[in-house]
Amino acid sequence: MMTMAILKLDGLTCPSCMQKIEHAVAGVDGVQAVKVLFNAAKLKAKFDPHVTSADALSTVVSKLGYTVVGSKVKELA
Amino acid sequence: MMRWQQYLNQHPGQASLVLAGLILVSWLVGWLRLPAVALGVMYLAGVLGTIPIALRAWSALRMRTVSIELLVTIACVGALAIGEPNEAAIVTFLFLFGNVLEARTLAKTRSAVRALTDMAPQQAAVVDAAGHVAAMDIDDIEPGMHVRVRPGDQVPVDGTVVEGTARLVEAVITGEAAPVAKTTGDQVYAGATVDSGALTINTTAAGEDSTFGQIVALVEDAQDAQAPVARFIDRFARYYTPAVMVIALLVGLVTLDVRLAITMLVLGCPGALVIGAPVANVAGIGRAASQGILFKGGATTDALAGVDTIMLDKTGTITTGKMTLSHLHDFVGHADADLALLAAIEADSQHPLAQAIMRAAREQHLPLPSAPAMTTVKGRGLVSADGRYLVGNLRLMQSHQVPITGDAQAGMNDIQRHGDSVVLLAVAGQLRLAVGINDVVRPDAAAGLTALKQRGIQHVVMLTGDNHASAQHIAAGLPIDSVQAELLPADKLTVVRQAQAAGHKVAFVGDGINDAPALATADVGIGMGGGTAVALDTADVVLVRPTFATLTQAVHLARATRSVTRQNIVIAVGTVALLLLGLVLGVVQMASGMLVHEASILVVIANALRLLHHQRGPKTTQLDQHQVNVAVTKVN
Numbered sequence: 001m002m003t004m005a006i007l008k009l010d011g012l013t014c015p016s017c018m019q020k021i022e023h024a025v026a027g028v029d030g031v032q033a034v035k036v037l038f039n040a041a042k043l044k045a046k047f048d049p050h051v052t053s054a055d056a057l058s059t060v061v062s063k064l065g066y067t068v069v070g071s072k073v074k075e076l077a
Numbered sequence: 078m079m080r081w082q083q084y085l086n087q088h089p090g091q092a093s094l095v096l097a098g099l100i101l102v103s104w105l106v107g108w109l110r111l112p113a114v115a116l117g118v119m120y121l122a123g124v125l126g127t128i129p130i131a132l133r134a135w136s137a138l139r140m141r142t143v144s145i146e147l148l149v150t151i152a153c154v155g156a157l158a159i160g161e162p163n164e165a166a167i168v169t170f171l172f173l174f175g176n177v178l179e180a181r182t183l184a185k186t187r188s189a190v191r192a193l194t195d196m197a198p199q200q201a202a203v204v205d206a207a208g209h210v211a212a213m214d215i216d217d218i219e220p221g222m223h224v225r226v227r228p229g230d231q232v233p234v235d236g237t238v239v240e241g242t243a244r245l246v247e248a249v250i251t252g253e254a255a256p257v258a259k260t261t262g263d264q265v266y267a268g269a270t271v272d273s274g275a276l277t278i279n280t281t282a283a284g285e286d287s288t289f290g291q292i293v294a295l296v297e298d299a300q301d302a303q304a305p306v307a308r309f310i311d312r313f314a315r316y317y318t319p320a321v322m323v324i325a326l327l328v329g330l331v332t333l334d335v336r337l338a339i340t341m342l343v344l345g346c347p348g349a350l351v352i353g354a355p356v357a358n359v360a361g362i363g364r365a366a367s368q369g370i371l372f373k374g375g376a377t378t379d380a381l382a383g384v385d386t387i388m389l390d391k392t393g394t395i396t397t398g399k400m401t402l403s404h405l406h407d408f409v410g411h412a413d414a415d416l417a418l419l420a421a422i423e424a425d426s427q428h429p430l431a432q433a434i435m436r437a438a439r440e441q442h443l444p445l446p447s448a449p450a451m452t453t454v455k456g457r458g459l460v461s462a463d464g465r466y467l468v469g470n471l472r473l474m475q476s477h478q479v480p481i482t483g484d485a486q487a488g489m490n491d492i493q494r495h496g497d498s499v500v501l502l503a504v505a506g507q508l509r510l511a512v513g514i515n516d517v518v519r520p521d522a523a524a525g526l527t528a529l530k531q532r533g534i535q536h537v538v539m540l541t542g543d544n545h546a547s548a549q550h551i552a553a554g555l556p557i558d559s560v561q562a563e564l565l566p567a568d569k570l571t572v573v574r575q576a577q578a579a580g581h582k583v584a585f586v587g588d589g590i591n592d593a594p595a596l597a598t599a600d601v602g603i604g605m606g607g608g609t610a611v612a613l614d615t616a617d618v619v620l621v622r623p624t625f626a627t628l629t630q631a632v633h634l635a636r637a638t639r640s641v642t643r644q645n646i647v648i649a650v651g652t653v654a655l656l657l658l659g660l661v662l663g664v665v666q667m668a669s670g671m672l673v674h675e676a677s678i679l680v681v682i683a684n685a686l687r688l689l690h691h692q693r694g695p696k697t698t699q700l701d702q703h704q705v706n707v708a709v710t711k712v713n
Contacts, residue, residue, distance in 0.1 A: 006285070019137075019142060020136060020137065037297050037298065037300075037301055038300075038301050039187055039190070039297065039300040039301055039359050040190070040194075040297035040300070040301075042297065064136070065136075072216050072284075074285070
């Protein structure tokens with residue numbers, strides 16, 4: 001059972017920001033897949049809800065210096 | 078430090094403003110003949126300007142990326158070290174200020190998609206079992222919940238109507254601008270607006286899972302999916318930036334001229350090169366989306382721009398697919414009973430021909446008998462298990478040795494002369510009924526195909542499973558170069574492959590439901606059936622508004638996007654070449670080099686923004702009155 005988190009970020013300006021965020025979130029335990037949508041300024045991460053949480057992922061992103069404007073969680077079948 | 082960086086990321090404008098102030102103060106003080114103070118202020122500006130750039134360079138480096146920021150940082154530290162603080166200060170100011178302008182203009186290139194996402198419903202009025210209505214956030218809506226909509230509302234979810242009647246405008250999903258009547262049992266889509274009436278809807282999908290949500294997600298993904306040329310440049314830039322560092326280092330070691338080496342670092346920044354192609358992609362795909370043309374990515378726009386052959390399915394693509402029963406020839410004298418039997422056999426089929434027959438039977442209030450179970454013979458029709466009942470085309474009858482009488486042949490000829498499709502019914506080896514089904518050519522097909530040919534599409538080919546006579550009838554009067562009729566779905570695929578083998582770039586246009594193999598095989602598959610889930614899955618390009626004007630506009634935008642991409646690459650490469658030439662001639666300094674760089678970045682973004690206002694294409698949004706009149710006359 002996996003969960004999908006969709007974090008809305010506050011505008012990305014450089015492609016290297018995207019790599020940075022992708023690497024950092026992918027490194028979190030329990031995260032299976034990460035995709036940063038550069039132009040839509042969104043991060044989609046598939047993770048195991050027993051190991052980590054959407055809030056934890058938001059914290060990782062904010063620590064890198066980016067603002068998380070909103071987050072949504074969706075359970076995947 | 079983290080907070081500092083976050084602050085600078087959020088307020089890049091203020092940092093560059095402070096720098097500009099310091100540089101001005103330094104110049105003013107220098108003019109007042111206080112050189113020591115002026116120099117001190119300039120050093121302060123240089124150091125302050127370098128810090129945020131260095132921080133960014135460092136965090137990129139930790140991700141093993143040699144960023145442009147690293148080049149600028151080394152150059153500025155070098156400039157400070159050799160006593161050129163004004164170079165460092167001006168370069169960092171230009172760089173930071175350029176970033177601000179870049180972010181502003183980039184946001185504009187994304188505005189077309191922002192307009193689309195802003196249309197997504199945010200709230201829904203949920204009705205609970207007791208009948209109480211409460212507003213809920215769209216993210217908390219689950220399938221099975223009942224929501225209520227009233228005039229002026231937006232339908233918040235995909236679902237089926239459980240109560241009420243209303244007229245909905247579903248333009249976002251189907252491209253149909255006229256309101257459509259909806260009542261109990263009908264399917265409705267999120268994003269539609271309620272023109273009049275009220276509905277209670279049983280939710281089947283909400284938010285990102287709704288059809289509208291999928292359209293938005295598709296466009297968002299597409300903007301990041303780069304054209305092959307952009308991906309190439311991306312890879313190139315990854316090696317280019319470190320290469321610039323190595324070259325600058327070598328130049329410095331050989332000439333022992335630190336100034337020259339750090340100038341090379343600044344001039345070598347790949348600014349416009351990195352941004353030029355992606356920004357064209359974002360603007361082009363965004364613009365297309367706002368016109369109901371959904372491209373799956375940069376590779377698709379690129380492929381469509383290079384297409385020289387367009388193959389179109391007949392039913393539902395060249396024609397409207399809204400069929401009516403036009404002829405009925407019976408050969409044994411039981412017209413009503415046989416039509417009822419035919420309708421009963423076709424009752425479960427989703428085929429447009431079958432639905433036209435069903436409608437005709439319903440309109441004549443014929444009671445349907447019980448029908449035998451049928452199996453499909455691809456491209457031919459339906460057969461009952463015992464072979465007693467046959468429904469389909471002439472080929473099916475011939476393959477089952479049903480004799481075709483002169484009477485039957487005359488009936489079929491009559492139907493085909495009108496360009497209509499023939500459906501035959503045979504029972505126990507005897508032909509009972511031939512019905513003709515009429516389909517209307519889309520009103521703007523002739524104008525649209527003519528426009529495409531004028532734009533250099535060399536071959537327009539019509540493919541159909543229908544018989545030759547009706548295919549020719551439909552094609553007559555349209556600028557179609559060749560017609561291939563009586564094709565099985567697999568044959569369509571073969572036709573596409575043959576054209577590709579002959580060196581053509583083929584776009585296949587279909588309704589996205591019956592043509593999946595051909596759509597997938599063609600260089601570009603274009604789904605013209607509105608934003609249905611199936612079309613979104615199988616096609617590379619989805620035309621939400623199924624008109625030929627939209628098809629022409631799609632080709633036009635794809636080409637415009639490709640040419641802006643190419644122009645931007647030329648601008649970017651040309652800028653670097655000119656700067657290096659200027660350096661050799663000794664007319665370019667570090668600061669002026671950075672100025673030219675930032676200017677070239679803004680030029681490529683501005684060039685891409687032209688795509689958002691591209692109006693040279695054919696008229697897209699509305700048919701002109703003449704076309705409407707023609708359509709109305711044809712229908713009557």
